[in-house]
Amino acid sequence: MAKRQPPELTRTTLLQAATRVIRTHGATLSLDAVAREAGISKGGLLHHYPTKDHLLTALAHALVDQFRDELRAAHASEIATHGDTPGAWLRAYIHVSFTPAQDTELLSTALAPIATLPDLLPDLQAAQAFLITDAQADGLPPGRAHAIRLACDGLWTGHHLGLPDLTNEQRAALKEELLSWTRP
Template sequence: MSSTVQTVQYRPAGKVPNVTASTTRDRILDALQEILVQEGGSAVTLEAVAAAAGISKGGLLYHFPSKEAMVNGLVGRLAEQADDEFNEARSTPGGVVRTFLHTSVPQSSEAAVYWSIIAALRSNEFGSEEARLRINHIFAMWSTLLNEEIGDPVLAETIRLVGDGLYLSALAGLPQPDPELLAGLTDRLIAQADAARLGR
């Protein structure tokens, strides 16, 4: 689900830093992300992203030969961040359930990015099957990890449905539960998961 995705602030005109291929690629992906969030998938063109990234169209094409390749790159970066989160959650006993539930209400910047990408993919504005599969993998991986940690498939699925419901509601801008009620719900599910995990 999610690690926070931040908008990068670029250095103003003047002294030009030494730009590597890696930072240029990230600048392109940051520009794509910003256009997606602010204007939607229909505003994404190679020319618009190149201009926002401050590079030539040829420079963009060197890294990403098509709009679909750019989207795959952005989703790939999100997937790498999610993999870091999965590894961190695995490293502590009971950490998967805690991490999953505590990140089920995303920060607004993260919600905006995921919502924009999912909306663009669902509308077939990019037609990227690779990106769809990677987004699906991020959500499906939490289900796998929850089952591995808890050992009770019914409880694991209950926790997944609660977390996904909270996350997708936040993405869609729907009303969120009372924070006190949410804390009580989270604490109860964590306690049940700990009992199931330790009772195996």
């Protein structure tokens, strides 16, 4: 008899498979393709994620967790290099925002339809509430802290919405300007 793996491991396997399917096929994610890629029956997938929306929501949460982990690492590096000074968290936020991970862009585009599902949005917003609280707690004037975070978010969102993008030189100038707002 084959030994079953823990449910958390199965869910991780399914999310990794969904990521590979999106990477290969773009936003046209099907549950059949994810189950095949994971080597799990479709019924097994549906046991963990009863609908495509549930799977996409779990992927969105995984992206938030990945971003938060990257941000924590960048923040720790910032503190190790420059000390725990006001603006350290925001400097880390700027660095991570201006150097997105490879899968983040692709997955974010594929997950954009979640924004149109009002029942799923509050939970995802709650998972990202740390962005506001951590920015405000970083020791800079609140208005400046939120302006920095929102500028980073606007750059990212505009890119994903197909708005005109900045050149590399313009991005570098924006990044340096935002970083200057975090220094005493």
